[in-house]
Amino acid sequence: DAKTTQPPSMDCAEGRAANLPCNHSTISGNEYVYWYRQIHSQGPQYIIHGLKNNETNEMASLIITEDRKSSTLILPHATLRDTAVYYCIVREETSGSRLTFGEGTQLTVNP
């Protein structure tokens, strides 16, 4: 799986959009970008994934650059409950290998 790079921490004001970047410059053509988050004391939670088109679901939007070397997870109206560690992972959709998590980004949403 390709390596990803994320900032260690970010802050966001409640009600504003949170934009979480991820670099994955070595991503291969069949690897997807996945985002997870882990709220304190809970197991990680899948958020969204995409290959090359932008994706949106009820939780977030995922913007992938045209060259696929970076992406941004957008939480359009951040709430205090969105405070968590956010992980960006790249992986083939069908894979027989393990999935590893990096350090992620600690997002703190402030009132």
Added chain:
Amino acid sequence: GAGVSQSPSNKVTEKGKDVELRCDPISGHTALYWYRQSLGQGLEFLIYFQGNSAPDKSGLPSDRFSAERTGGSVSTLTIQRTQQEDSAVYLCASSLFRAAGELFFGEGSRLTVL
């Protein structure tokens, strides 16, 4: 329930004792992972089962750690002769092979070794 189930949710044991942690994955999920997370740390990969393939044990920290997955479903993580540094939350996750990046996590088993 339909999610990943782990037991016990909390376990306190004495140094030197053996412990078993159980994971019941989502029905039909062929992939099963064990991770551990020490206080304030990231997710540490331990072991990965995929169908009938040989498990990837490369993350197990020592030979005191072992895991089994019987019948392609329930998995047990065993820690022998526990040490204080084994104290952590042990997380299990499962996924479909065709959706290998979408892991569903259990709530974890918190192990405290006194």
